[in-house]
Amino acid sequence: MLETSARLLRVLALLQGRPDWTGAALAERLDVSTRTVRSDIDRLRRLGYRVRSTTGSAGGYRLEAGNAVPPLLLDDDEAVAVAVGLRAAASGSVAGIEETSLRALAKLEQTMPSRLRRRIDMLRSATVSAARSGPTVDAEVLTAVAEAAYRHEQLRFDYRNRTGEETRRRAEPHRLVYTERRWYLLAWDVDRRDWRTYRADRIRPRTPNGPRFTPREPPEAAAAHVLRGLGQTAWRHQAVVRLHAPASSLAEALPPGSGLLEPAGEGESLWRTGSDSLNDLAAYISALDVPFTVEAPQALRDHLRRLADRYRAAAG
Numbered sequence: 435m436l437e438t439s440a441r442l443l444r445v446l447a448l449l450q451g452r453p454d455w456t457g458a459a460l461a462e463r464l465d466v467s468t469r470t471v472r473s474d475i476d477r478l479r480r481l482g483y484r485v486r487s488t489t490g491s492a493g494g495y496r497l498e499a500g501n502a503v504p505p506l507l508l509d510d511d512e513a514v515a516v517a518v519g520l521r522a523a524a525s526g527s528v529a530g531i532e533e534t535s536l537r538a539l540a541k542l543e544q545t546m547p548s549r550l551r552r553r554i555d556m557l558r559s560a561t562v563s564a565a566r567s568g569p570t571v572d573a574e575v576l577t578a579v580a581e582a583a584y585r586h587e588q589l590r591f592d593y594r595n596r597t598g599e600e601t602r603r604r605a606e607p608h609r610l611v612y613t614e615r616r617w618y619l620l621a622w623d624v625d626r627r628d629w630r631t632y633r634a635d636r637i638r639p640r641t642p643n644g645p646r647f648t649p650r651e652p653p654e655a656a657a658a659h660v661l662r663g664l665g666q667t668a669w670r671h672q673a674v675v676r677l678h679a680p681a682s683s684l685a686e687a688l689p690p691g692s693g694l695l696e697p698a699g700e701g702e703s704l705w706r707t708g709s710d711s712l713n714d715l716a717a718y719i720s721a722l723d724v725p726f727t728v729e730a731p732q733a734l735r736d737h738l739r740r741l742a743d744r745y746r747a748a749a750g
Contacts (some may be wrong), residue, residue, distance in 0.1 A: 441466070444647040445474045449485065449497035456494040472636075508548055517542055517554050527571035528617075569635040573616045578639040579619055583607035587611065587645025588624065594636040604638075606647045609656035618660045622650060629653070631660050658694065669708030671715055671735050677703045678725040679695065687722060 441464060448455060448463060457468045464471065473622040475485050475495060508516065522541040523531060543551055551745050582589040589607045594600050599702040604629075605621035617634035629652050677684060681695050688695055693707030709715035716738055719726060728735050 442474055442477060445471070446478065446483070449495065454494050454496050460495070464645075470646065513542065513546060513550055514557075517546075518557060521558065522576040526580065528573050528576060531573050537627055537715065558699045559655040567634075569616060575634060575637055576617065577637060579607055579610060579634065579637065582639075582643050583609070585643075586646050586649055589648055590644050591638040593632060603632075603729060604644060605632075606650070608652060609647070610634065611656055613660070613662040617660065620652065620656045620660055659721070671712055671733065672708040673715060673719075673731060674729040675705045675707065675719055676727040676729055677705055678727070680734065684722070684724070716741060
């Protein structure tokens with residue numbers, strides 16, 4: 435009986451690791467007959483696992499989603515990856531899942547062998563998060579938006595803009611974009627007949643959803659479109675800065691969400707960014723430690739001249 439139970443776990447692990455298996459391939463991997471494989475599959479079905487089988491020369495077995503979450507069999511690297519991801523989720527930007535993530539992490543670590551717990555403890559003790567804090571988003575909001583996008587259903591929601599004004603919107607959701615600080619929704623605004631970027635923490639979905647729609651593609655990739663929009667509308671002061679350095683050398687120095695960086699000729703880049711404070715914007719650009727020219731706005735150029743006069747006076 436112990437041997438049969440161990441073999442069932444191996445069958446389950448194989449079915450979870452690959453979408454389709456033939457009976458002959460399973461039998462060869464387990465070193466048993468195809469009749470034994472059929473018997474093991476029947477036992478898994480009696481335990482509640484939905485295993486679909488097909489007949490014929492290309493027939494085989496596939497593990498399908500069931501009515502309940504079955505136990506997962508993870509190898510060492512998969513278990514460590516899930517544990518690290520759960521710990522990150524417990525301190526992330528999605529509100530309402532912190533406690534759930536910690537409960538799932540506790541269950542996972544309780545069943546782990548000591549060698550894996552040591553690996554996770556080493557990672558935890560040697561890691562410090564430098565992520566900047568941002569507004570949290572309710573998990574239900576992200577789920578509602580993602581489901582509308584998946585079902586191609588028009589999303590109806592109340593939206594609060596940067597000044598606190600609330601409006602009612604109808605949009606065809608395309609993608610959720612995470613910039614390591616905020617969640618954004620890229621969608622086609624039905625009433626404005628244009629692509630719009632919305633901060634997810636300012637969205638309050640209304641039910642039910644609107645009619646189904648035929649998906650359309652934005653003029654550029656979702657992440658690039660959102661980053662470009664952030665530099666144009668998200669901040670009080672929008673800036674276009676020519677950096678006298680190639681984009682390839684600057685990409686790692688600019689975190690996602692800081693704007694859109696584009697090549698602009700040999701050895702130069704255009705950075706579309708912004709800030710609610712001219713002082714913060716000037717300091718952030720200067721911190722890159724590369725020569726630059728401000729192409730817009732005039733207010734930032736004037737501010738840099740005032741700073742230059744102040745620094746010259748301070749230097750005597």
